[in-house]
Each structure stands twice: as C-alpha cells, then as structure tokens.
Amino acid sequence: MPGENLTRAEAVERADVVTVDSYAIDLDLTTGPTTFASTTTVRFAAAPGAATFIDLVAPAVRSVVLNGRELDPAVVFADSRIALEGLAAENELTVVADCAYTNTGEGLHRFVDPVDGEVYLYTQFEVPDSRRVFAVFEQPDLKATYQFTVTAPEYWEVVSNEPTPAPVAATHATDASVKAATWTFAPTPRISSYITALVAGPYAVERSSLTSADGREIALGAFCRKSLSEYFDADYIFETTRKGFEFYENLFGVPYPFTKYDQLFVPEYNMGAMENAGCVTFTESYVFRSKVTDAVRERRVVTILHELAHMWFGDLVTMKWWNDLWLNESFAEYISTLATAEATEYDAAWTTFAAMEKAWAYRQDQLPSTHPIVAEIRDLEDVQVNFDGITYAKGASVLKQLVAWVGREAFVAGVSAYFGKHAWGNTELPDLLTELEATSGRDLTEWSAKWLETAGVNTLRPHVETDSHGRITSFTVEQTAPAEWPTLRPHRLGIGFYSLNDAGKLERVHRAEVDVDGERTDVLELVELDRPALVLLNDDDLAYAKIRLDEESLAVAVQYLSQITDPLARSLVWGSAWDAVRDGETPASSYVDLVLGNIAAETESTTVRTTLNQLVLAIRQYVAPGARPGTLVRAGDRLAELARGAEAGSDLQFQLVKFFAHLASTQEHVALLQGLMDGSTTLDGLEIDTDLRWELLEGLVLNGAAGEEEIAATLAEDDTATGRQSAARARATVPTTGSKLAALESVVSDSEAPNAIIRNTGLGFVHVNDATVLAPVVEPYLDAVLRVWEERSYHIAEEIIEGFYPAPLASVELRDAVAAWLADHEDAAPALRRLVVEGLAGTERALRAQAADAGA
Template identity: 55%
Template sequence: MSTANLTRAETAIRANAVRVHAYRVELDLRDAPDPATAGFATTATIEFTSTHGETWLDFLGASVESVTVNGVPVAVAYDGARIALTGLAEDNVVTVAATGEYSRSGEGLHRFVDPADGQTYLYTQYEPADARRVFACFEQPDLKAPFTFDVSAPDGWQVVSNQAVAHRNAVAGGQRVVFAPTPPMSTYITAVVAGPCHRVESSWSRDDLTVDLGVLCRASLAQYLDADAIVEITKQGLDFFAEHFGYPYPWGKYDQVFVPEYNLGAMENPGCVTFTEAYVFRGAATAAQYQGRANTILHEMAHMWFGDLVTMKWWDDLWLKESFADYMGALASVEATEFTDAWVAFANRRKAWAYLQDQLPTTHPVVADIVDLEAAKLNFDGITYAKGASVLKQLVAYVGRDAFFEGARRYFRVHAFGNTTLDDLLTELSATSGRDLSSWARAWLQTAGVSTLTLEPAGRDGHEIVQTSARPHRLAVGQYDFDESGNLVRRNRIEVDLEQRRTRVDLVDAPLTLLNDDDLTYAKVRLDTRSLTTVEDSLDRITDPLARGLVWSALWNATRDAELLAARYVTMAQRFAPAESNLALLGAVQANVAAAIEHYLPAAARPGYRHAWLDSAWA
C-alpha cells in the first residue's frame, strides 16, 4: 500500500501519541501568475507534544528542502508522502521547508488562468486529505490545532483565509498578508484563496456579536454576481442557526468565495466557504436554481457548527456531518427564507437519488466501514448525503423536534472544538428525548436497502400499514378529499409509530390516503387502489406541492419496480405535467418520463410515445 493512503488504525495510534498545539504556515505565491512556475515555497512550523520518540508528518509535493527539530537541522527522510520524525522530545517544534505543486485537478492549491482577462486565481480544496499537498501536517481530522497563515502574494490581489487579516505589508515583488490565528480546527477545513477578486462586503449582528461578511468572485464575473441576494440568504441563515443552535457563530468572519473549475458544489471551510461559480448565474435562472443555491449556502453554514466546531474523529462519520448539513439546508430554507417549499425538492431530488442508489448492488449501510482514505473518497455518494439526510429527518420525527434541537445544543456545548463519533450525538439525543436510540441506529444505519410501505384492508373497516424490511418509523398518514372548488385538500392527519411488519391504523373514508405524508420517513410508498384511481383522474387538484411531490414519487417508484405500467405513468405525466407549477417536480417528471420511454416501454412502442411526449413538452 502506498504511504499516501492513511489508515484509520495508524492515525488512531498517532492521535493517542501526539497533541498538536499550533501551526504556522508560510506560503510564497508571488510567482503564481508566471505559467512557467510549477510550484510554490511552503514552510510549516508545528508545535506539538509526543509520548513517542518518533512519528511522521504528511506531505505530497515536489520536494522537501529541510527539516528542523527543536532548532536542530536533521536529515530529510521523505518518501514522497511521509516525512519521518525521530529523536523527538516531549515538547517539540518542527519546521519543514518544502516545495508544493500547483494543481489543475481541484486537489490542494488549484491554479486557474481566466481566459477572459488572463488573470490568475488560486484556491485550496482539501477534503478529505489534501492539505498535505500545500503544507506538511498531521493529516487527520482528530488532531486539531490553531493555524496562523502567512501568505506572500502579488500586489493587488485579495488574499482570504479562515480568519481576518492581522496585518499586511509590502515585500519585494508583492505583499505579505498575515492572518489572525484560528480557533482549533482540522487540517482539511483550512483554506487560502488568492487572486484579483471582486469583493462585496456587508455585516451581520445579533446580540453582542458582529460578523463581517464578504462575497467574492473573479473580476470578470463581477457584473453577474448578485451579492445582495446571497447576503440576504446568509443573514437569514445566521439568524436561524444562532437561534436554534444556541452557540454563537464561532469563526469571527464569514467570507463566501465563488471559484472556477471547482470539482464540488461547495466546501465548508470555516470563515472562508468556497462554492462552484456555477452559482453565479450569467443569464436568466429558474426559481429552482435560486433555491438550490440557497440550500447550498445554508448547508455549508450549518457545517460551521456541525463538522467544523465539532468534527468527526474519522471518516466513518462523514455521512453524519453531511446528512446533518443536508437536512439543515432544507429546514432553514423552509423556515428562514423565501424558499418555503424546499422540502419538495428534497423529496423529489435528494431522496430520489437515495432511493435509486439504495437499490443498486453497490449500496451500503449509511455507516460504512472506512478503513482508510481510499475508502473515504469512495464514500461521497447518494447514501452518504441523501439517504443519510433522509434518515436524519426521520430521526427528528422519531425523537421530536424540540428534543432534537436541545440535544444538538448540548452536543455543541459539550464538544466545542473537539472530535466526536455518532455515539456522542446519540447520547445527547437519548437524554433529551428519553428514547433509547441504540436499536434505532442499528436498524437505520447499519443495514442497507429501502423499505416499502403499503396500505391493506384489515378486517371490517380497518386498515394496516405493511412494511417490507421492518424498521422503526415515526410517520404521518394524510387523507385528502375534494373541497367545494374541486381541489384535493387534507382533511385528516394522524401520526403513527411503526415497529413491526404490520401496524393497524384507524382511518376515515377519503378518496386519497397518503402514507408518509409530510415526508417524515425514508421509504417507498405505494398508493392503494382507490388512491391511485383518484390520482389518475385528479393529480393536478392536489394543492399542496409536497403532497403532490410525494404522489409523483410514489408513481415513479412503482414504475421503476414494475408495479405500475410504464405506459400508464407516461400517460399521467402527459396529462398533468403541463399543469405542474413546481419546477423541481416538473424537472424530475421530465427526466423520469424520458427514462420510462427509453428503458421500460417495449421497443416497438417507443417511437409513438416519443412523439406524443414531444408534443406534450412542446405544448
């Protein structure tokens, strides 16, 4: 195995032996605009204690020029990924001078030359373990420390990092920018962005706290940056999380930088969040696109607490931080911004992704066994993000919203600037809810696959909810009837706990009964015969977009599972898609119809349905 592939076992041993007290990272980026320059000078000074006489630092770069241990130069022992340290004392100061390499892959320090004006831009991206491409470090999330970044860059450039600038002065060939020390944090969420960026500033205040806000992009996109809208979402999100998390924003300032050639949607670097510049809309954009951007902004903001303030010990719990942020992005959108139907997109985009991934041979439990970094890189998928967030939404319903947020507040207070595992969160939630979550966690997090819920008659005037792959659910059942205007509106709603394969429920007579109303749990839902008939005649009469989205989802899942004829699904889409006002739903239906025609219909029937669907789309 390459020494670049760190294992959980060996990093656990290192974490038991090492305590890191401080980093000082010096980067010289003054030659970055010169395309002939492939690398940059990087010097890391690390203060740490060690109970062993030897350990190693991680670094992936062009070369290591020198290593100094406690003021004494030592022979460089570098294998291309690890720098061996020997002869350590209990208290140590190690300085590593090296040469890093500019990246074109979005890993480490990415360099981009703007074709519009020839300007050069740099930004870092580290998750899960690419800080070592920029400076020598202990590359694992559970060895937190304060960082001081000292960056030399060309004149006229904006230089941004996790903290505010402490001082700036002129140096030969450019400027030197030194940032204030960070609170203790993991290596993978440190950040540096540099270039002639366009910047818009604002601020947010609550109680005795004022946070400076910045929104940045490359200069050639300045005319397209709708910074006011981004700042508005940012302030709404900070208000929401300050109120619900009960812990002051911990990172001093809050910059959001839209960067080119990004290989992710965004990254939660505290105080210096980076986003793909695809979110800087250069033409007309749909409401769904603005909603998606708001959701991402709020997702990354939630990480300032869950993921950054409190960080997982190892990548086994990657799913937890991403699921928490995914859930909070949607919740904050609904409750704090104009995008009050964000749960509709969540149900029909994120959850649809999860349902698909969870029925493939490649599925895996939400809690995966991440033995090394290579496994961690493979775990950024629909199970980690979308199923995890769906399961977390079910957990909120299962323990109760008040208990969930009180548990989260206790979790932040107890573990601030530390590292945790899933058990630490479940301990707090069990204490606030009074529910033992160990069996819940086993059923939801350590098994793969998705349950299917159906409604069946049970005796005279009775019904049972039947589930495959029985799991504990807290869900709602909604019953819809026609009002005086002919619209289908909810007349009855009950909440029920499912534990066994069959659970009896008392229902009223209604044309449409919707299991998992409000989308509280993670399960495929089947429509009973009467409800399917109602939907086939009147799907467009369901006024609530989330209920309508759940019906669309139920129809598609039944089609994928060959329980609803593909032709029947396409016919319903032809009839009701033209009236669908929610763009997230409409986009999903359009994609599903295309898949149904090309994959599920007999080959001989496809040309006719293609033409019919094209006519519907054109109309």
C-alpha cells in the first residue's frame, strides 16, 4: 500500500493523464479544536476513460462526487488517495472531508498561545502537505489556480496568497456566541500546490507598500502573534524587503510577479521560512524578545531576501519534479547572499557564507549519504531528507563558482531569459543551462556533469618551491578527491599572498585568479615572485573545495590568525583548520588552542558563532577521552576570562557568555553562573534578559546546581511558548541517566507533544559534560527508531531520530550498536536508513579524530 508516499514514476504517469485547471477550496475553521471542514472542487482535463487518483490526508471523507456521480468514500478512499476511474475529457470533482489540525508544523498547524489563550493557525505545505488541508494532485508540475473561501472568527486576520477581501457575516459552526465571517479570496495565478497558503488568527499586523518596477503598488504586510507585538520591528522588515525588491527587479529585469507581499512570523515553525507565493511564513524566533547575536540578525536579513528571491525562482518558475529542488534552493541561497552583500548593511555577507553555509556543505558532502546536487529522487521520502547542505549550501557555492567562470553579466542575462521563457511553467536542469549557454557562449555540458551530477568535495593543496633568496621557482596546485567520489573538477579560484606589515598585521600583497583542473596545475604567473608569509588558496572564496595550507603558511596562520586583516581570509583559514581536524590530520586539542588563543580578536559575528560551535564539538567528541575533562575546564576558564575582558555590551562578550554557560563544568564556573543570575556578579554592558537567563540556568542544571524547583520558578515568570520550550530543554539537560531516559520516553510515547517541545527536549538530551550518562539510552533509542518512523509524521520522526541520537557518547560501543541496527534493518525505508547512517558516520568520524588527538 502507498501509505502517504508518492513515487516519481506515479507522478509522471499521473501528469500524462491529467491537466489541472482550477481548485475552489472552502474551509470552515469554526468546527472545533481538532478538525476543520474542507470542501474542494477541482476541474481538470484527462484522457477519456483513464483512471488516476487525487491526494488527501484526512480522518474522514464525507462525500466524493465525480462529474455528478456519487462515489462511496469507503470504497475509493484509502491511505492518502481517492481513486478516480472512468474519467471524462473534462472533469469536475468535489470532495467533502473533515481534515485534522496538526501540532507538527505540517499541513494546518494549530497553536494556542499560553499567554492569552488565543488560537493561531498557519499552513506549511512543502513537500507533500497541502493534501492535509484539501484534496489535491500533490506534485509540482500539475499547476492550477487556487481560490480559497475561509470561514473563521470575525476578529481574526485571514491571509492567503491573494489580497484579503472584505469579510461577510457567517455562522459559527460550534459556538453561536462567537461572531464569524467568511472571506472569499480571488483565484491565484497558475502555481504549484505546495506554495499555496493560509494563515489565520488574531495576529498583530503592520502594513506598508512599495512601487514595483512596472509601476504597480504592492501592498506589504508584517504579522506576528499579539503577545509578541511589543517586540516586533516591522519597519526594519519592510525596509529590508524594499531593498530586496529593488535589487531583484533591477537584477532580473522581471517585475515582481504577484499582487501583494505579506510576511508572517508564526509559532512552532519547523524551519526558517517558506516561500508561499505572496504569503511568506517565517519562524517567530525572528521576532526578538531578548538580545540576539549579530549573526542571528544578519541571518534574518538573508532569510527575508532568500524567500523573496523564491517569488521568481521557485514560484514563478518551478521545478518539474523534486530532483531539481536545487533549482529553487541553491539559487535562492546564492542570490540572497549576493543581495545581502550588495543591498544591505551586511556587506560582509560572503564571509558569513564561507563560515556557515560552506561549513554545512562540506560536512554534508563528506557523509556516506552525500548525493549530486541534481539528486535522484525516487519518491516523497527521498525529497524530505534532501533539504540538506547539498541542495542549499553546496548548490549555492557551485553557482558562485559558475558566476566566476562564465561572468556575472552573462549569468544574470541567462537567468532573466529563463524567467521570460518559462514564466508560470515547470522546468528541468537543461532549461536553465540552455539559457546560460546562450548568454555566456560556453558549453556547460561537462561543467554540469562534474559539478551538478556527481557528488563529493575536492581538496586543494599548494606546493611551493623557492630558491635561496626566497623567490618562487615552482608553484603547483594539487587536487585530490575521495575514493568514493573520484571526480576531479575545474575550479576558478583566487590565490592570495599575505605578508606582515609594519604594524604586525597580515595583509594581502598580491592576488592571482587562475583556472585549476586535473591532479596538478602549474601556476606559472606566480613563479619569480617573492614567497610571502602566507599563501592562501581560494582567496575570496570563489571555489567550492576544501583547502590546505602548505607547512610554512600553516605555521604563520596559526601564529598570526587574529592578525589577518581581511575577515573573509580569516574565515577561510578557520575553515581550513577545522577541516583538518575533522579529517584526522590535525589533533583536536591543537584546534582548541587555536580557538581559545584567537577568537577574542574575531570581528565577524557568524564566524565567532560557527567557530565556537566547532569548539564545543571538538571538546565533547573529537578530543581524546582521557584529555576531555581537562580540556573542558580549560575552555570554560578561558571563555570566562575572555568575556570579562571583552568590550562592554559587545556581540563578542554576549557570545562568550552564552558559550561559557554551555561549557561550564566546575564549581568556579557554577559560582559565576549563579552570580550572573542573581546579580551579585556583573559584566559591564551585559544584560541578563529572559532568554539569556534560561541559558545560564541550563548551565547550572548541566552541573547539578539547579533542578526542577529552579526550572519551575523560572517558567512561572516566563510562561510563554518560548519559556515552555526552554523549560523542556532545561529538564532534559538534568545530568542523570534517569532524566535522559525520561526525556526520550516523553517524545516517543507522547504523540501530543508539539514539534517545538520535541526539538528543545532533544537539545537538552544531548547537552552533557559526562557522556556516559547516555550509554544506557542507546538500546531504547534504537528500539524506538523504527516505531517512530512508522507511527509519526515525517518531521516529528526526523526530530526524534536526529535530535536524540546519542552523539556525545562518540564511543566504539555506540558505533557497533548502530552498525548492528543497520545490519538488522536492511529493508527499512531508505530515508530512515539515511538518517541513521548519518548519525553513525558522525560517530565514526569522531572516533578517528579521537585517535588522531591521542596520537599527537
């Protein structure tokens, strides 16, 4: 039986049978707290006499009428499909169903605000979840128009893809004392079902507008929950949006394709945001109720611009099937970074990209589950796990490389022609390459084969020979590839020469841009130049490749890392050092020393955050087990010292305190945390606000210095959605095996726990100083994996399987237990096996790093 899956073969077959014209969708949101009434009328053409199916996930189907003929729901509805037989050339299908609200962030999510008891709803449909709200041919190439009619409490805001119409009075289905209304929206343009949307509830709203390139006035809206509205900086969101509109319309030469642009910040969201056409939803963690790092503020800007880019790439032009998901996500990731760097105050966005996105891509590309950017997507389960560092970050990196290779002007011209030719349609990879070849004059067949259709990351190393006077006599770039993915690729990259100036700073004194291909590339233009202190491959980060430093450059980089003047160059050196640790070439303990000795001079917030996260991973999993307790103490001591010496109120001070709380391990650390919480210890410029207080408390819980009494008291002062999530995380942090078992059991057995509580419980579960408390949890975790996959929705299963993988153990015993599970479950769903395989790969890498550290 298909369950809720859909194969690509089935989608191709259905698209050969069906052409969809329109949907009319009537939703009544007043029928109670668990289900809502859904009536769908779909008009479509078909091959006469053919049979197919339409998708629906619903607890009850009341009526199915095809071309005036009543069909028995008990006969035609099974799993997630309604069977349709004896189709005519032109068809009208009406399906009446009771659909279910979710608390998983899929379909129509229902949230009750603990602050005021108000109900908030929002949809999330990508990949296959519009079928949880209405009957639909759920695949991206069966585009249609969508006309929504919604009945809800009169005082709610009701938002969809088209402008919100004036409501008319209606009857509330379950409570006559509540005034209801009906909103009848205009039909959308022809779009894919996964970018339709509905958001409803008593949201606070701010409104503005802008003038599009074609002279139209585009209405703007920014929404959040009422209880968060005092923190909502809608004016800044509008300002960023206007910058994005101007940048994209000028760059693409194509006006914004929809009628209005609303941005809605919603609770318990599974991801950063979603590009619903004209109705973009965001995680409400982007509504800042407490201080956040500059890195998070920048990330919000990139996210706003990423979703706006999707209005063209993804919404106006959509991939035919999910194997070309990268056409949506890689492009939006690349172009939003470009827009951030060139149209906003975050002009160092490419440094952020190198520090965070590239690190994500390199990590993903070295897992056993890596895949080509153009991935083989057999079914919906495949695509669910492919929202990963390959599809987003590697794809964006490769597009940056392509721009460097063909030239920006040719690239932009090709993209503009692509939009013009395929507007409102569906495309595949050759459609884009055809336009880029036409504008650039380059044959991209070989480039595509090597970059888009093969997996793996190359490593580039410089080999420099000099004469007795320090003049370069030979300069060669060596390229290698892993045995599993042996492709050697062409790279357009910069080579930077850095020397110490009179002030003791390492600054660039020369740069060459060259093409590298094959195993060895001689760079003749660098011969006869004086050897600099530091040679940096991939200067300016044009290429997608891991880089290594030659021995002399490495020694200089380690000694003078904090003195490199260019933040992007520093980021590349940080990244090279981290890659060497992950690959077992450099001891993790030396990386800890590098970070603790240089992080205080780092100016870029995302580089600080990424590097400190890597420090945590190095200490907790990569340092040899015997050295780990001492290294943990040393790191905590040093972070506390650096926090005391940091500029008052600075982003660096804030981050150092946050990571100190995360790594605290001694009574002295506990005393500092307690002092910061009760005010007996202060750091100039540091405010202990609500969210930071939770982080300090978690550090105390981690060390057994606080428990349920303190958690409950803090929650009583902050009984909000975020407070409840923080309390769940703190409770799961209690450093005992019993608490860890209870945390796992709470999410496995309680099917009512919402996604955000599960996510935060997992974060606390893996927050340990002594990882041995997790050893007894391995068996119950593995016992639960298959049941969770079979019984829970995809997003919840993923949260549990990934979030509760006991990675901090990083032991031979964990490796062997997980390997045994995989051997015993060879017939498990490939997407499930992929999640487990990725966990195992992390453990195996940690063991190799530990061995390298122990042998240093």
